[in-house]
Amino acid sequence: LDYQHVQVPFEITLWIMLASLAKIGFHLYNKLPSVVPESCLLIFVGLIMGGIIYGLNDRSPPVMDSDIFFLYLLPPIVLDAGYFMPSRPFFENIGTILLYAVVGTIWNVFGIGFSLYGICQVKAFRLQDVSLLHNLLFGSLIAAVDPVAVLAVFEEIHVNEKLHILVFGESLLNDAVTVVLYKLFRSFCEMPTIKSMDVFAGVGKFFVVGLGGVLVGLSFGFTAAFTTRFTKDIRVIEPLFVFLYSYLSYLTAEMFHLSGIVAIISCAMGMKRYVEANISLKSHTTVKYFMKMWSSVSDTLIFIFLGVSTIGENHEWNWPYICFTVIFCLIWRALGVLVLTFFVNRFHVNTITSKDQFIIAYGGLRGAICFSLVFLLPDFHRKKLFIAATTVVILFTVFVQGMTIRPLVDLLAVKRKRESAPTVGEQIHIRFLDHLLAGIEDISGHWGQYYWKDKLEYFNSKYLQKILLREYDQPKSSIVLLYEKLERKHAIELAQAGQLGHGPAHPSFLCSAFLCSNSDRTVRTDQKLEDTLNPDVLDNMQEILARNLYRIRRTGPAYNRHTLPGDSEPTEQAKEILILRHKNL
Amino acid sequence: GLLSREDFQRIPELAINPLGDRIINAFFPEGEDQVNFRGFMRTLAHFRPIEDNEKSKDQNGPEPLNSRSNKLHFAFRLYDLDKDDKISRDELLQVLRMMVGVNISDEQLGSIADRTIQEADQDGDSAISFAEFVKVLEKVDVEQKMSIRFLH
Numbered sequence: 028l029d030y031q032h033v034q035v036p037f038e039i040t041l042w043i044m045l046a047s048l049a050k051i052g053f054h055l056y057n058k059l060p061s062v063v064p065e066s067c068l069l070i071f072v073g074l075i076m077g078g079i080i081y082g083l084n085d086r087s088p089p090v091m092d093s094d095i096f097f098l099y100l101l102p103p104i105v106l107d108a109g110y111f112m113p114s115r116p117f118f119e120n121i122g123t124i125l126l127y128a129v130v131g132t133i134w135n136v137f138g139i140g141f142s143l144y145g146i147c148q149v150k151a152f153r154l155q156d157v158s159l160l161h162n163l164l165f166g167s168l169i170a171a172v173d174p175v176a177v178l179a180v181f182e183e184i185h186v187n188e189k190l191h192i193l194v195f196g197e198s199l200l201n202d203a204v205t206v207v208l209y210k211l212f213r214s215f216c217e218m219p220t221i222k223s224m225d226v227f228a229g230v231g232k233f234f235v236v237g238l239g240g241v242l243v244g245l246s247f248g249f250t251a252a253f254t255t256r257f258t259k260d261i262r263v264i265e266p267l268f269v270f271l272y273s274y275l276s277y278l279t280a281e282m283f284h285l286s287g288i289v290a291i292i293s294c295a296m297g298m299k300r301y302v303e304a305n306i307s308l309k310s311h312t313t314v315k316y317f318m319k320m321w322s323s324v325s326d327t328l329i330f331i332f333l334g335v336s337t338i339g340e341n342h343e344w345n346w347p348y349i350c351f352t353v354i355f356c357l358i359w360r361a362l363g364v365l366v367l368t369f370f371v372n373r374f375h376v377n378t379i380t381s382k383d384q385f386i387i388a389y390g391g392l393r394g395a396i397c398f399s400l401v402f403l404l405p406d407f408h409r410k411k412l413f414i415a416a417t418t419v420v421i422l423f424t425v426f427v428q429g430m431t432i433r434p435l436v437d438l439l440a441v442k443r444k445r446e447s448a449p450t451v452g453e454q455i456h457i458r459f460l461d462h463l464l465a466g467i468e469d470i471s472g473h474w475g476q477y478y479w480k481d482k483l484e485y486f487n488s489k490y491l492q493k494i495l496l497r498e499y500d501q502p503k504s505s506i507v508l509l510y511e512k513l514e515r516k517h518a519i520e521l522a523q524a525g526q527l528g529h530g531p532a533h534p535s536f537l538c539s540a541f542l543c544s545n546s547d548r549t550v551r552t553d554q555k556l557e558d559t560l561n562p563d564v565l566d567n568m569q570e571i572l573a574r575n576l577y578r579i580r581r582t583g584p585a586y587n588r589h590t591l592p593g594d595s596e597p598t599e600q601a602k603e604i605l606i607l608r609h610k611n612l
Numbered sequence: 613g614l615l616s617r618e619d620f621q622r623i624p625e626l627a628i629n630p631l632g633d634r635i636i637n638a639f640f641p642e643g644e645d646q647v648n649f650r651g652f653m654r655t656l657a658h659f660r661p662i663e664d665n666e667k668s669k670d671q672n673g674p675e676p677l678n679s680r681s682n683k684l685h686f687a688f689r690l691y692d693l694d695k696d697d698k699i700s701r702d703e704l705l706q707v708l709r710m711m712v713g714v715n716i717s718d719e720q721l722g723s724i725a726d727r728t729i730q731e732a733d734q735d736g737d738s739a740i741s742f743a744e745f746v747k748v749l750e751k752v753d754v755e756q757k758m759s760i761r762f763l764h
Contacts, residue, residue, distance in 0.1 A: 452728040452748050458711060459631070460687055460758060466635040467659055469625040568724050576712055601628040607710070608633070 045076070046327035064429045066179040066330050070422070073334015081338050093399040096332075100325045101396070102277045102291060104175055106270075107322035108199060109292035110299060116192045123371050123379075124196035127387075131197065131363045132170055132204040138359035140166030143352065152347040157409055160216050165413050167208035168401055169356065169420055173394030174198040174288075175329060176421075180392060180429045184436050190383050194390050202288035202396075203237040209400060210284070216405070240280050240289035247276035247290075248297030252495040255305040259497065265310035266317060269302060301495040329395045336398070337418050343411035352416045353423050356393070364388040382439050389432055392424040393417075451568055458576050614646040615639075630710045634690050658686045661759035681746070683758040688745050698739040701725055 030037075049072045053065060117124070140163035147157045177198045181191055211229040218225070251272035258265050273294050280290035303311055364387050372378040379387075401417040404410050620626060620636040629635070639655045640647050647655075660678040675682060691699045691707055704725045712721065732744045740748075 451724060452731045453752065455708065455711070455724075455728055456687075456745075456749055457752060459691075459707065460752075460754070462629055462631045462711065463635060463687060463690065464659070464758060466626055466629045466631060467656070469623055469629070470620065470635070471656055471659075568720075568727060572712075572724065604628050604630050607630075608627075 069330035070334040073331040077335035077338030093403045096399040103321035103325045106273050107318045109295035127197040128200035132201040134363045135170035135359050136166045139355050142355050146351045164212040171201050171205040172198040172391045173396050176392035176394030184433045203286040207233040207236050236286050240286035241293045243280045244276050244290035244293030245297045247272045248294040251298045252301035256497045262307045265306040266313040269314050305497050342415035349416045349419050360391045361388040393421050700739045
């Protein structure tokens, strides 16, 4: 038995296997994911595993190594998020997102740090040796909202796209601020005296970190796009380039002490457009699937490790400090959101409602990043206290906030809507208005409002596309291109579309037989009016309409952890509409 | 400084909007193929959100373009192609056919259209007049729905 030889890969594979089996297990119970978010269940499994290991070995189970987390587990998740990020809502809201990410995080850090310092001054708690700097350091690592946790919870509560992108974008971008503040305070801890020059250097460093990350990411992204221009003959390794370049950008940024998360996001967003145009369809599917797979595995592993690492002897319990940490996290986040939203709403026509604000504030979950950062702290005598406090905060936010956010969202939504069932006419007219508004929004959105977007488009078409794309010929309008694409792929369906209106053509329309017989009944014109009064026919109608009215273009989040985008009915619907319009032209 | 229909048709989302053609036509004044900036703005002005402080001032002046009544009138005009101030059964059928998938037969669509007219019709002329249209939508928050959300 040669266990030593294979030990490391064997154990790694076993952990991943455990994670995947746990995931299957949850989805077997249909009701469970709707009540308890997946992240909670995974932590729970981790806790059990940790307990088992502790019981067996009677020593603390392996703590999640910060290096493993930052170098191996975090990049896939962030890459997945950045690649599938819907860029239009992101850039439309970028001002608000940056405001929340930068100003909000700084507010939280200083707020939590100072108030905890105030608590430490109280003699009864026996905390006086925790200095202001330590508190600020702790504040800097606990204040940041964690993208992993936020993603895990938010995709199950189905909020509207704008809200989703705000919280999600904020959680991704506050990494730059967190990194700078954390390193700043840590270096301050080690310096004997602090001069004001150091503080200014810190502020300047923030810009360097953020912008440097973006630059690194973009340069790698464009290099990736350029490389894929030449891969026409070796299609098999195309997906590899996407992953290699993104990972390189992350590592390079970390090497220079820049923000790796921002780098990898900008790499993904920068290269997406060009790479997708250059690589083959199969490579494209491969890239998407692998990304989803890796990020899924990482996500699961992170939560399980979180659970495992909480068991053990790493903690020092000081109830006042811990309780006040949790309370202050909540309070300061709520205050921050309120104040910032007040400013944001002054400049925008479309305000962020108080319900939205509540969700933003309540959805500020902390997760594994805080956990890893606290383990990276230099060893001083109060480190275990911080570890304990961080663990409690993370568990609290993930379990309590994660589990209750969905019922709260439903509760708040239910209170607003107290309509009776809409009549058939109302339903049609409302949908009509929705389509109208969607069209007007698209028109106004595209014409001149976004000066920089136009500039970017110009720059793109004049220079970038020539360099980065293999086949550059886009003189036709996009509607023609889209139509050609569909026509090329589905010539047969177009022929079938010539027989529109002669009865249901889709075999998947389950009730077609039933409704066919119904429609035979209503063919005779003199019977029509009486039949429309028949409640059965009315129910049918509502059902037909609900099923068949075209949806307006999506208003829900376009990013989902578990499914690939673009795989669902909107594309079918778009096809049908285009075919119909072609017929009418 | 003039827009033509082709300029609108270049917007990809508009191509897959079922009402795309009618929306584009709404921008162009009667019989013309070009619209200038003022006309463009006039049409878009219907979709400005109604602000609270506007409701009280200027009661005696002309109604602003983004009032509830004018918003609804804009929508009404998209239905009513022959501009007789009534949505007839045929016009309703045309719009329904545009909005609904290929699975519905003409008979079903016809009965849906009949039901719609029947619910709304109060003066018995088997068509929906503007007043009846307004009444159908009285419970709907049109001011909210028909305002452009500038996500800026």
